Amino acid sequence: MEAGTLLEWRVKPGDAVRRGDIVALIDTDKAEVEVEIFADGIVEELLVAPGTKVPVGTILAKLRAPAGPPGPTPRGVGQPAPPPPLAAAPAKAAPPPPAPAGPRLHVSPLARRVAAELGVDLATVRGTGENGAITRADVERAGASAPRTGPAPAPAPAATAAGAAARAAERALAMRKTIAAAMARSKREIPHYYLATRIDLAPALRWIEAENLRRPVTERLLPAALFVKAVALALREVPELNGSFVAGAFVPSESVHVGVAISLRPAGLVAPALHHADRLPLGELMVALRDLVRRVRTGSLRSSELSDASVTVTNLGDQGVDTVFGVIHPPQVAIVGIGRMREEPWVEAGTVVARPTVTVTLAGDHRASDGHRGGLFLAALDRLLRSPGTL
Amino acid sequence: MTKDELRVLALRVLGGIAPEADLAALDPGADLRESLDLDSMDFLNFVVGLHEGTGVDVPESDYARLSTLEGCVAYLAEAGVAPTRPG
Secondary structure: OOEEEEEEEOOOOOOEEOOOOEEEEEEOOOOEEEEEOOOOEEEEEEOOOOOOEEEOOOOOEEEEOOOOOOOOOOEOOOOOOOOOOOOOOOOOOOOOOOOOOOOOOOEOHHHHHHHHHHOOOHHHOOOOOHHHOEOHHHHHHHHHHOOOOOOOOOOOHHHHHHHHHHHHHHHHHHHHHHHHHHHHHHHHHOOEEEEEEEEEOHHHHHHHHHHHHHOOHHHOOOHHHHHHHHHHHHHHHOHHHOEEEEOOEEEEOOOOOEEEOEEOOOOOEEOOEEOOOOOOOHHHHHHHHHHHHHHHHHOOEEHHHHOOOOEEEEEOHHHOOOOOOOOOOOOEOEEEEEOOOEEEEEEEOOEEEEEEEEEEEEEEEOOOOOHHHHHHHHHHHHHHHHOHHHO | OOHHHHHHHHHHHHHHHOOOOOHHHOOOOOEHHHHHOOOHHHHHHHHHHHHHHHOOOOOHHHHHHHOEHHHHHHHHHHOOOOOOOOO
């Protein structure tokens, strides 16, 4: 991502904010992203107006320290941060600027996008969601019943559907360019090595089945959660796979933030980070993973999730792929691929038995590690998945 | 909840998981995972959404009965969903 369009402020000057609060909404080629603030303080001044496209790193607002007077060194807020470059951001008509006074609108990102596509002025929509939030259905109802108001992007009366389709195509093209740029850079700069190992999944699957019998549906586990947790723990043993390669040197990451590759429908890919995956208990990790997938689908990712993964896991098993040959997402230095779970002949103590197995692969960056260490990582992963109760 | 209400609920939950899909055109007898390209995480989110809307905790062994829209409606109706939670 190189630039983003500020869609909306969620704060105003004088507001007290805490680290992690959502302060703004930004449109990128991949998704609308909620920008989190990285420090406590009081918003002093908003420097960028909604509708403005700005490069990554632009200071969006001034923040002063919680109690003191306006500080002499106001801090920049919310760099919308690294992942892949934003090519040709759809030059959307700016959404109607939020009313400076008066109650703020609660609008889901999806509803906002639909409103932009239909040219519906959100100020005129009655929200029926929680706390009066405007939902997609509200917007569609308004779009169907009311004449378009406000600065609609393209006020051609019959062009609504065509306009939306064109915008979707534009977004898809921008995302394809982004992925291409990151992957071309990866193939150009990163000397990949590839390793694969087949893992007996019987213990893990048996354990999940037994666990799920006693878990309510909201806490039920999928193998994906075990894979992510096992990868995170194995990375502690081989830390040179967890971090980034910047300015000619490998910088290990202190935390294990696992980027989870999630494919978009009909096409495209994002890999938002699941923070501190090594420290989350399995149940919590599963809930976080499910939430991440849900928010990818509805377009409400947070800025930190798109910027700070220290490794990526891609799980293509659902699509029936046996083996994944991953392409590392720069500046990361490794990607772990999970293939399809399938029953296969397995030899144990001289006997052939049928076992559910999976092929797990590692693509590593030779500038940061070599095959021996990568092999130790896969061995650790195997060992951890054989003892699922310890994850 | 009536079967119609259950159908509306199931479609609403699907709308949150596959907002890009044209659910009006969904064949009620078609496999949901295939026709909407849902992965296992999406499907679990679907089961959780049905649970939140109806209170029914579908065991994993019954997932197969939720594979189509009409299957979902029949299963939930059979589970005797009380009309207490408007979702």
